[in-house]
Amino acid sequence: MRLTGKNAIVTGAGAxxxxxxxxxxxxxxxxxxxxxxxxxxxxxxAEEIRRAGGEASSCRTDVSxxxxxxxxxxxxxxxxxxxxxxVNNAAAFVxxxxxxxxxxxxxxxxxxxxxxxxxxxxxxxxxMREIGGGAIVNVASQSGFVAQPGxxxxxxxxxxxxQLTRCLAMDLAADNIRVNGxxxxxxxxxxxxxxxxxxxxxxxxxxxxxxxETLLKRMGEPVEIANGILFLASDxxxxxxxxHLVIDGGATID
Numbered sequence: 001m002r003l004t005g006k007n008a009i010v011t012g013a014g015a016x017x018x019x020x021x022x023x024x025x026x027x028x029x030x031x032x033x034x035x036x037x038x039x040x041x042x043x044x045x046a047e048e049i050r051r052a053g054g055e056a057s058s059c060r061t062d063v064s065x066x067x068x069x070x071x072x073x074x075x076x077x078x079x080x081x082x083x084x085x086x087v088n089n090a091a092a093f094v095x096x097x098x099x100x101x102x103x104x105x106x107x108x109x110x111x112x113x114x115x116x117x118x119x120x121x122x123x124x125x126x127x128m129r130e131i132g133g134g135a136i137v138n139v140a141s142q143s144g145f146v147a148q149p150g151x152x153x154x155x156x157x158x159x160x161x162x163q164l165t166r167c168l169a170m171d172l173a174a175d176n177i178r179v180n181g182x183x184x185x186x187x188x189x190x191x192x193x194x195x196x197x198x199x200x201x202x203x204x205x206x207x208x209x210x211x212x213e214t215l216l217k218r219m220g221e222p223v224e225i226a227n228g229i230l231f232l233a234s235d236x237x238x239x240x241x242x243x244h245l246v247i248d249g250g251a252t253i254d
Contacts, residue, residue, distance in 0.1 A: 001028055001029040002028045002029070002230065002234040002235070002236065003025055003028040003029045003030035003084075003085070003230075003233065003234060004028075004029030004030075005029065006029070006030050006031070006084040006085055007030065007031045007032075007033070007076065007080035007081065007082055007083050007084050007085070008022075008025045008030040008031070008032050008033065008083075008084065008085035008086070008087065008233070009032075009033040009035060009072070009073070009076050009083055009085070009086050009087065009120070009124065010022045010025065010032060010033070010034060010035065010087040010089060011035045011036070011061065011063050011087065011088055011089050011090035011116070011120060012035070012036055012063075012089040012090030012091060013032075013034040013035060013036050013042060013045050013089065014034070014036035014038045014040075014041025014042045014044070014045055015036075015038075015041055015189070015190050016187075016189035016190055016191055016222055017089055017139060017184065017187065017189060017222045017225045017226065018036070018087075018089040018090070019041075019045050019222065020221075020222035020223045020225065020226040021087055021089060021222075021225070021226040021229050021230075022034050022045050022046075022049065022056070023045070023048065023049060023052075023226070024223065024226040024227065024229070024230050025085070025087075025226075025229075025230060025233065026049040026052065026054035026055070026056060027052070027054070028230060028234070030054075030084075030085065031054075031055040031056065031079075031080045032046070032049060032054070032055070032056045032057075033056070033057050033058070033059060033072065033075070033076035033079070033080070034046045034049075034056055034057065034058040034059070035058075035059050035061040035063070035072050035090070036058070036060070036061065036090070037060065037061060037062045037063075037090070038060075039058075039060035042058040042059070042060065042061075043058045045058065046058035055080075057075065057076065057079045057080075059071070059072040059075050059076075061090075063088075063090045063112060063116030063117070063119055063120060064108075064111035064112045064115055064116050064119075065119075066115075066119045066122075069116075069119040069120055069122075069123050070123055072123075073120070073123035073124055073127070077127055082127055082130070082131050083124045083127045083128060083134065084128070084131065084134050084135065085134060085135050085136075085137075085233045086120055086121065086124050086134070086135075086136045086137070087136075087137045087139070087229055087233065088116070088117040088120055088121075088136070088137070088138045088139060088161075089139040090112060090116055091112060091113055091139070091191070092108050092109045092111070092112035092113055092157075093109075093154060093191050093194060093195070094106075094108055094109040094153040094154055094157075095150055095151055095152075095153070095154055095195070095198055096150055096152060096153065097149075097150050097152060098152045101152060101153050105153055106153055109153045109154060109156075109157045110153075110157055110160075113154075113157035113158065113160070113161060114157055114160050114161065114164065117138055117161060117164060118164070121136060121168060124136075125172075125175075125177075128175065128177050129175050129177075132176055133175065133176030133177055133178075134176075134177050134178075135177070135178045135179075135180075135232065135233045135234075135237075136168065136172075136177060136178070136179045136180070137179075137180055137181065137182065137229050137232045137233055138161050138164065138165045138179070138180070138181040138182075139161075139181070139182055139184070139225075139229070140158050140161040140162045140165065140181045140182065140183045140244060141154075141155075141158040141161075141183055141184055142183050142184065142185045142246065142248045142251060142252050143155045143158045143159075144158035144159045144160075144161060144162040144183060145159065145162065145183070145252070146252055161181065162181060162183070162244060165179055165180065165181040165242065165244065166242050169241045169242030170242065173241060178232075178237070178238075178240065178241040179241055179242065180232045180237070180240055180241060180242070180243050180244070180245065181243070181244040181245070182225060182228045182229055182232065182244070182245045182246075182247055183244050183245065183246045183247065183248065184220065184225045184247050184248065185213070185214060185220060185246075185247065185248020185249055185251040185252065186210035186211065186213055186214065186219045186220065186248070186249070186251065187219060187220045187221065187222060187224070187225060188207065188219045188220070188221060188222075189222055192206070192210065192219070193206075207219055213251045214248065214249030214250055214251040215249060215250030215251070215253065216249040216250060218249065219249075220247065220248070220249055224247060225247055228245050228247045231245075232245060
């Protein structure tokens with residue numbers, strides 16, 4: 001029970017890595033605010049936590065909307081009393097070559113993947129400072145440091161997440177707030193299914209192709225990322241800040 005007595009916010013917690021993370025943090029004793037722009041999926045995640053004996057609330061939240069984030073953080077504080085852990089996971093998946101991507105596409109991907117992360121950090125900062133510290137984990141990607149064809153907007157945003165993590169770690173260390181990131185490789189989620197649709201392959205073929213990119217010859221599962229997030233959020237990582245944990249089955253080893 002590594003997070004007993006702690007309160008966590010997980011964005012994009014209605015599905016995929018966010019869903020697995022919310023459940024995993026709750027299993028370790030955290031009270032969890034499930035934030036997702038899909039109200040129904042967020043509610044179901046919170047209900048799943050409560051059925052398992054944990055404590056959770058949910059709030060429909062578009063992280064690109066600063067006012068919506070403020071309301072979500074206020075609800076978390078009202079429900080739980082404070083915020084010890086923030087997991088920035090909500091993401092917009094926008095792919096394409098530079099000549100194919102519109103200004104609206106750029107606004108969407110940067111609005112969620114960069115500004116969304118800054119909105120949540122700004123929202124929790126006063127509460128973490130009040131209690132003497134906290135832990136922030138940003139979900140980046142192997143796409144943040146590896147170039148991929150036709151991935152210009154998404155890779156650009158995830159590279160920005162990695163630099164944002166380093167800068168926040170530097171600026172917030174004096175407040176005893178640790179900021180780290182995880183960089184997932186090929187993980188089987190609804191988002192990876194959409195990627196398979198984007199490139200025109202079926203699920204079985206997609207699992208095989210993406211799995212072959214790794215040394216372990218398989219795609220990862222969301223809980224395998226959640227375990228890394230749990231570690232960075234816990235006191236076991238008390239001397240780690242400004243770091244990125246790559247969880248990619250060895251896909252980027254070379």
